[in-house]
Amino acid sequence: MRISSNDAIALIDANNFYASCEQNINPNLRNKPVVILSNNDGCIIARSPEARALKIKMGTPYFKIKEKLHKLDVAVLSSNYSLYGDMSRRLMNLLKNYCEEIEIYSIDEAFVSISRPNDKNLYPWARNIRSLIYQNLGITITVGIGENKVRAKIANKLAKNIDYSAGIFDLARTRNKNNYLKRISVDKIWGVGKQTSNWLQSKGIKNAKELRDMEENEIIKKLGIVGKRLQLELKGYKCLLIEKSKKSKKEIQVSRSFGTPVTKLEDLTQALATHAIKASEKMRSQNLQSSNIRVFARTSKYSSQNYQRSAHRKLTNPTVDTNTILKIVVELSKEIYNPEYKFSKAGVLMQDLTNSEYLQQSVINYKSQKDLKKSANLMRTIDLLNKRFNNNAITWAITKTPKSWTMNKNFLSRSSTTDIDHLPTIVK
Amino acid sequence: MDSFDSATKKSRIPLLNDSVSAGFPSPADDYTEESIDLNEHLISNPFSTFFLRVKGDSMINAGIKDKDLIIVDKSLIAKPGNIVIAMIDGEFTIKRLSIKDDELYLKAENHNYPNFSFKNHIDVQIWGVVIYSIHSY
Numbered sequence: 248m249r250i251s252s253n254d255a256i257a258l259i260d261a262n263n264f265y266a267s268c269e270q271n272i273n274p275n276l277r278n279k280p281v282v283i284l285s286n287n288d289g290c291i292i293a294r295s296p297e298a299r300a301l302k303i304k305m306g307t308p309y310f311k312i313k314e315k316l317h318k319l320d321v322a323v324l325s326s327n328y329s330l331y332g333d334m335s336r337r338l339m340n341l342l343k344n345y346c347e348e349i350e351i352y353s354i355d356e357a358f359v360s361i362s363r364p365n366d367k368n369l370y371p372w373a374r375n376i377r378s379l380i381y382q383n384l385g386i387t388i389t390v391g392i393g394e395n396k397v398r399a400k401i402a403n404k405l406a407k408n409i410d411y412s413a414g415i416f417d418l419a420r421t422r423n424k425n426n427y428l429k430r431i432s433v434d435k436i437w438g439v440g441k442q443t444s445n446w447l448q449s450k451g452i453k454n455a456k457e458l459r460d461m462e463e464n465e466i467i468k469k470l471g472i473v474g475k476r477l478q479l480e481l482k483g484y485k486c487l488l489i490e491k492s493k494k495s496k497k498e499i500q501v502s503r504s505f506g507t508p509v510t511k512l513e514d515l516t517q518a519l520a521t522h523a524i525k526a527s528e529k530m531r532s533q534n535l536q537s538s539n540i541r542v543f544a545r546t547s548k549y550s551s552q553n554y555q556r557s558a559h560r561k562l563t564n565p566t567v568d569t570n571t572i573l574k575i576v577v578e579l580s581k582e583i584y585n586p587e588y589k590f591s592k593a594g595v596l597m598q599d600l601t602n603s604e605y606l607q608q609s610v611i612n613y614k615s616q617k618d619l620k621k622s623a624n625l626m627r628t629i630d631l632l633n634k635r636f637n638n639n640a641i642t643w644a645i646t647k648t649p650k651s652w653t654m655n656k657n658f659l660s661r662s663s664t665t666d667i668d669h670l671p672t673i674v675k
Numbered sequence: 676m677d678s679f680d681s682a683t684k685k686s687r688i689p690l691l692n693d694s695v696s697a698g699f700p701s702p703a704d705d706y707t708e709e710s711i712d713l714n715e716h717l718i719s720n721p722f723s724t725f726f727l728r729v730k731g732d733s734m735i736n737a738g739i740k741d742k743d744l745i746i747v748d749k750s751l752i753a754k755p756g757n758i759v760i761a762m763i764d765g766e767f768t769i770k771r772l773s774i775k776d777d778e779l780y781l782k783a784e785n786h787n788y789p790n791f792s793f794k795n796h797i798d799v800q801i802w803g804v805v806i807y808s809i810h811s812y
Binding site (some may be wrong): 272274275277278336337340341379382383384385664667670671672673674675 | 720722723725726727728729730731733744745749750752760762763765766767768769783788798800802
């Protein structure tokens with residue numbers, strides 16, 4: 248912990264990220280109201296500024312607002328994660344060049360550390376990356392600067408809410424901090440959940456300034472060290488460090504929500520098998536192998552039933568062989584299945600990952616080295632064919648029966664930045 | 676189930692690894708370099724580079740043909756003489772950014788297509804600068 252030094256922390260996030268990605272790559276959506284629907288086309292999770300101006304609310308279920316959107320000529324899109332993921336990768340990599348450390352916090356936001364220049368003024372730096380990101384990606388970002396993460400988050404909120412801020416706000420450099428902290432209600436402070444916020448309000452603590460000045464012992468009694476850290480950060484001390492992105496992945500997960508709830512074992516198994524094939528493919532593309540295979544399934548968070556199960560199998564020797572993994576997953580699916588529940592989501596996790604280049608030597612989980620080579624060759628061939636032709640040109644029979652559970656994505660835009668067959672066309 | 680059963684049981688470690696090759700080493704071994712990667716040579720700003728596909732022949736005089744693959748670097752500031760991608764009236768357009776009598780306009784490299792004047796258009800965006808076009812013969 249140290250008091251504000253020459254180092255500043257900034258929280259940088261993309262404005263209306265999903266909608267901006269869509270508008271950047273599709274001229275037809277430019278300057279038009281656009282909304283993005285959640286997985287399964289459930290409800291509105293992102294809006295372009297034009298859609299905000301029409302007072303379309305976040306979280307509105309699509310079926311409730313369908314007519315209205317149509318009347319207002321709002322473009323409706325399913326969430327296209329291959330596009331957003333690619334744009335996020337580009338965004339984060341560009342940001343890396345303009346800061347000392349970066350912690351990718353979510354698909355569209357990052358904490359960065361940056362040392363202040365001699366005149367302490369970071370506005371020119373922020374203006375520069377802001378125009379650079381807009382030029383390079385067509386995406387507008389907001390830069391909130393402070394002494395630490397909590398204050399950077401607050402500064403980012405202020406940058407969005409203060410009209411003259413032009414998307415940049417440096418809380419450490421303002422003279423009337425109290426006034427600004429008063430503008431942030433406790434429920435909007437990073438790290439304050441709903442329960443904590445209720446408790447604070449019952450104590451008469453309404454905003455960030457009041458929380459900062461609250462009796463320390465009272466906070467520690469209720470919230471422990473987490474609360475103390477939060478208060479210290481509000482005071483300007485640095486407690487939470489930038490967590491640089493981990494170099495290697497600890498696990499690979501493939502999971503999906505179901506289009507319609509799944510109640511049959513065959514459907515659950517088929518879904519898990521489909522995910523397992525994808526996960527094995529992912530592992531092979533990164534030269535990884537797993538020695539702990541886990542499957543899980545759960546009911547909807549919104550349903551009255553609350554059931555969640557997972558099962559796993561540890562392997563003496565790691566594998567990337569889809570056949571081996573499939574057999575295990577099929578068995579595990581029986582363990583987590585329960586006919587009394589409607590499953591809304593299921594997934595496969597490949598854990599305890601290690602580098603598979605090492606597989607050459609550890610032939611132990613096969614009867615002979617010949618088998619191992621055969622398996623490796625077969626997998627390589629399948630991956631190559633799937634890469635050259637379409638995804639799933641070759642796959643396992645279990646995935647080929649009709650699926651009743653796939654997600655609804657009725658308004659999916661193209662994978663314009665990641666798939667050569669989906670490139671935007673220049674018409675004139 | 677074979678491979679699974681054996682996967683969970685202990686088994687033997689082989690004594691020989693037949694991936695080790697015998698015989699004479701290749702005289703080229705010391706000269707082995709990586710193969711030519713077009714991404715590396717054609718793209719200097721990978722995070723701001725996008726691919727697009729041409730439809731039609733409006734740029735035929737610049738050697739850009741129907742179905743060509745276009746590589747666009749959005750990080751570059753468009754200058755007169757550059758071939759650019761613009762967003763106009765809800766469409767991607769490819770033209771040469773040109774200047775005449777101190778005025779910028781977009782030139783079609785095909786006499787059958789009109790040039791585009793920025794006058795009377797509020798909503799035009801130069802989206803990126805074309806750095807390569809790739810044609811398949």
